[in-house]
Amino acid sequence: xxxxxxxxxxxxxxxxxxxxxxxxxxxxxxxxxxxxxxxxxxxxxxxxxxxxxxxxxxxxxxxxxxxxxxxxxxxxxxxxxxxxxxxxxxxxxxxxxxxxxxxxxxxxxxxxxxxxxxxxxxxxx
Numbered sequence: 001x002x003x004x005x006x007x008x009x010x011x012x013x014x015x016x017x018x019x020x021x022x023x024x025x026x027x028x029x030x031x032x033x034x035x036x037x038x039x040x041x042x043x044x045x046x047x048x049x050x051x052x053x054x055x056x057x058x059x060x061x062x063x064x065x066x067x068x069x070x071x072x073x074x075x076x077x078x079x080x081x082x083x084x085x086x087x088x089x090x091x092x093x094x095x096x097x098x099x100x101x102x103x104x105x106x107x108x109x110x111x112x113x114x115x116x117x118x119x120x121x122x123x124x125x
Contacts, residue, residue, distance in 0.1 A: 001026050030053060035050040037094070038095070050070065070082075
């Protein structure tokens with residue numbers, strides 16, 4: 001079993017930055033593809049970013065390209081989401097997810113095997 005714990009959310013002004021962390025414990029984290037998703041009130045779960053097990057392949061949702069960066073530290077068993085130029089439309093509950101079979105990431109949340117509880121990000125003035 002794998003446990004994922006997100007942290008780093010909070011309230012930030014428009015234009016501000018946050019760094020989310022996802023700490024993994026349990027089974028071998030380094031072989032897993034990882035993703036970040038978010039869900040805003042009244043909206044569907046949205047793909048934010050993904051990274052493969054090696055860390056040399058990443059992808060981003062169209063709404064966050066150029067502003068967010070995903071990275072991973074396999075020694076610390078942690079995945080990060082660096083968020084810059086935050087806007088009110090980025091307000092959501094952010095989740096990290098792990099994919100155990102292929103070591104890559106997917107744009108659909110259905111492909112992931114493990115999920116964290118989420119961390120809230122609120123962008124407001």
